[in-house]
Amino acid sequence: MSVLLLAELDNGALSASTARVAAAAAQLGPVDLLVAGPRAAADQAATIAGIAKVIHAKEAVLADGLATLLAGLAEAYTVIAAAASTTGKDVMPRLAAKLDVQPVTDIVAIEGATRFVRPIYAGNALETVTDLQAKHVLTFRPSAFRPAASGNAAPIEALDADIVSAARFIAAHRTESDIPDLSTAQIVVGGGVSVGSAEGFKLVEALGRTLGAAIGATRAAVDAGYAPNDWQVGQTGKIIAPDLYIAVGISGALQHLAGIQGAKKIIAINTDAEAPIVKIADVALIGDLFDILPKLTAELEKSGLKR
Amino acid sequence: MKILVAVKRVVDHNVRIRVRPDGTGVETTGVRMSMNPFCKHAVEAAVQMAEAGHTEEVVIVSIGPKPANDVILTALAMGAHRGVLIETDQALETLAIAKLLAKVVDEEKPDLVLLGKQAVDDDSNHVGQMLAALTDRPQATFASAIKLAGDELEVTREVDSGRETIAIPLPAIVTADLRLNTPRNAALPMVMKARAKPLAIRPASELGVDLAPRLKVEKVSPPAERSAGRAVNSVAELAAIIADDVNAMEAI
Numbered sequence: 027m028s029v030l031l032l033a034e035l036d037n038g039a040l041s042a043s044t045a046r047v048a049a050a051a052a053q054l055g056p057v058d059l060l061v062a063g064p065r066a067a068a069d070q071a072a073t074i075a076g077i078a079k080v081i082h083a084k085e086a087v088l089a090d091g092l093a094t095l096l097a098g099l100a101e102a103y104t105v106i107a108a109a110a111s112t113t114g115k116d117v118m119p120r121l122a123a124k125l126d127v128q129p130v131t132d133i134v135a136i137e138g139a140t141r142f143v144r145p146i147y148a149g150n151a152l153e154t155v156t157d158l159q160a161k162h163v164l165t166f167r168p169s170a171f172r173p174a175a176s177g178n179a180a181p182i183e184a185l186d187a188d189i190v191s192a193a194r195f196i197a198a199h200r201t202e203s204d205i206p207d208l209s210t211a212q213i214v215v216g217g218g219v220s221v222g223s224a225e226g227f228k229l230v231e232a233l234g235r236t237l238g239a240a241i242g243a244t245r246a247a248v249d250a251g252y253a254p255n256d257w258q259v260g261q262t263g264k265i266i267a268p269d270l271y272i273a274v275g276i277s278g279a280l281q282h283l284a285g286i287q288g289a290k291k292i293i294a295i296n297t298d299a300e301a302p303i304v305k306i307a308d309v310a311l312i313g314d315l316f317d318i319l320p321k322l323t324a325e326l327e328k329s330g331l332k333r
Numbered sequence: 334m335k336i337l338v339a340v341k342r343v344v345d346h347n348v349r350i351r352v353r354p355d356g357t358g359v360e361t362t363g364v365r366m367s368m369n370p371f372c373k374h375a376v377e378a379a380v381q382m383a384e385a386g387h388t389e390e391v392v393i394v395s396i397g398p399k400p401a402n403d404v405i406l407t408a409l410a411m412g413a414h415r416g417v418l419i420e421t422d423q424a425l426e427t428l429a430i431a432k433l434l435a436k437v438v439d440e441e442k443p444d445l446v447l448l449g450k451q452a453v454d455d456d457s458n459h460v461g462q463m464l465a466a467l468t469d470r471p472q473a474t475f476a477s478a479i480k481l482a483g484d485e486l487e488v489t490r491e492v493d494s495g496r497e498t499i500a501i502p503l504p505a506i507v508t509a510d511l512r513l514n515t516p517r518n519a520a521l522p523m524v525m526k527a528r529a530k531p532l533a534i535r536p537a538s539e540l541g542v543d544l545a546p547r548l549k550v551e552k553v554s555p556p557a558e559r560s561a562g563r564a565v566n567s568v569a570e571l572a573a574i575i576a577d578d579v580n581a582m583e584a585i
């Protein structure tokens with residue numbers, strides 16, 4: 027099976043998740059990677075192991091343009107795939123309908139050439155499906171796959187297709203920060219609404235900084251304005267699978283747990299010993315976050331972490 | 334302008350679901366059902382546009398078994414004008430749903446179709462985008478703000494890097510995220526009034542769409558269970574555990 031994979035870009039730069047979905051796609055066959063963005067991103071994409079060829083196209087970010095671009099290339103491929111990111115979610119169902127294909131999305135495990143596992147009901151059930159269609163349109167959750175190695179030097183082919191879109195891009199409102207990317211981070215510190223204010227959330231961020239961690243938040247914390255929307259973890263936010271997740275003042279609603287099921291270890295800090303998060307945490311410290319966080323951060327600063 | 338809103342009846346989002354022991358699916362009998370939360374935000378957006386005088390008619394469509402009438406009534410009680418139930422007892426894939434909705438769009442010719450961004454049962458996040466492809470309309474998914482500007486919509490979208498604003502010409506498809514608005518709870522008189530509003534019921538088979546599934550569901554299984562580990566009693570103890578973990582992590 028030949029695979030066409032849409033590279034995941036962030037503000038024109040190749041995202042860390044591209045190497046992860048490339049590893050997933052490579053399980054299905056030789057992968058051609060489409061980079062619709064700056065040449066530098068295509069150059070970087072060519073280093074990902076397992077990529078047969080990079081196809082470099084003009085920058086495209088809007089769903090209708092990207093779907094048309096992919097549809098134009100689709101004939102030569104059996105599988106057309108992308109990350110289950112907001113871009114992949116925007117584009118791939120549109121592409122699938124154009125091609126009259128039922129897509130399989132948010133894949134977390136590949137059990138064979140046509141057999142995939144995807145979570146449903148906020149991850150409270152896993153559905154195993156066989157896709158016997160002639161063409162497959164798929165999205166993979168980056169957090170569920172280990173990144174492909176680098177060191178490749180795949181050829182780069184320029185594609186001279188004009189990308190037309192009925193939609194018009196007006197502005198990006200990005201959350202600029204130097205903290206690690208949430209969806210691929212090894213350590214994540216998450217804060218809930220109980221931090222009480224944006225100021226309170228700084229305690230969570232300080233612990234994160236000490237650990238070199240990404241910062242997550244519950245929907246309640248985002249809605250309250252304590253954290254930006256792209257920090258939201260859960261059914262409708264980001265799906266994460268860090269080695270360590272530290273949940274601070276988070277109750278553990280099932281929609282939040284949907285985002286952290288892949289975490290290897292969960293540590294909970296909560297005043298309530300009966301909170302759902304405490305029931306599933308590997309380690310829990312029952313107490314007041316305002317008391318605990320400053321001390322914990324100071325203690326870890328002192329211990330000289332190897333990061 | 335005319336708005337069509339697609340709403341789905343799903344297992345209520347507060348219900349802790351149970352996977353059937355035989356692996357055939359999720360237990361839905363005797364379980365509380367309600368309107369998919371994202372669809373509520375879509376209905377609210379449409380009703381607000383009507384209240385602002387931008388919209389003459391808000392039509393609600395749902396595809397599902399007879400009891401899906403209930404979620405249409407909920408939307409009518411929120412202020413929508415008219416409902417259509419495309420009745421089927423079959424569980425449909427998202428492509429089939431989108432094709433049925435495309436038929437309805439063909440008949441109703443709405444300027445704007447609003448949908449939820451995802452249904453909390455299948456968590457697909459497909460139908461709006463598919464409908465946009467099938468009707469060859471522009472799309473703005475994951476909307477957290479919608480502004481009408483002439484014959485264009487300015488939509489703010491929730492994306493992985495934050496938010497972004499795009500403009501799309503009408504007719505168009507928009508899918509709603511949860512921060513778009515705060516859905517109203519219909520007061521009792523509105524619920525009573527909703528029953529008097531027109532609600533057409535049409536068998537799905539009448540629309541001439543191939544509803545056969547493309548995928549074979551092999552099994553549905555519960556996720557690995559997590560259980561409580563240990564409680565620690567001091568910050569020092571917790572710091573030691575975290576430091577050990579962090580120092581043992583292999584770099585990726």
Ligand SMILES: Cc1cc2nc3c(=O)[nH]c(=O)nc-3n(C[C@H](O)[C@H](O)[C@H](O)COP(=O)(O)OP(=O)(O)OC[C@H]3O[C@@H](n4cnc5c(N)ncnc54)[C@H](O)[C@@H]3O)c2cc1C
Nearest residue numbers: 218219220244245246260261262263275277282297298315
């Ligand atoms: C359709 C839908 C989708 C959703 N999607 C998401 C999603 O993607 N992500 C998400 O997170 N939520 C989502 N939600 C919301 C979710 O249901 C919960 O409301 C939310 O996760 C709760 O956030 P919280 O834990 O911050 O707040 P709460 O549930 O209010 O919990 C606060 C916790 O803090 C503890 N606490 C209080 N004070 C202190 C203190 N001083 N020190 C330590 N602990 C303290 C309390 O014991 C409690 O456990 C969704 C909801 C719906 C309906």
Ligand SMILES: Nc1ncnc2c1ncn2[C@@H]1O[C@H](COP(=O)(O)O)[C@@H](O)[C@H]1O
Nearest residue numbers: 339340396448449451452457458459460
């Ligand atoms: N059976 C249905 N009837 C009406 N609308 C639906 C149905 N299924 C999905 N939708 C719409 O499509 C949105 C996205 O659903 P999904 O793609 O299944 O996650 C929902 O929020 C609804 O607005």
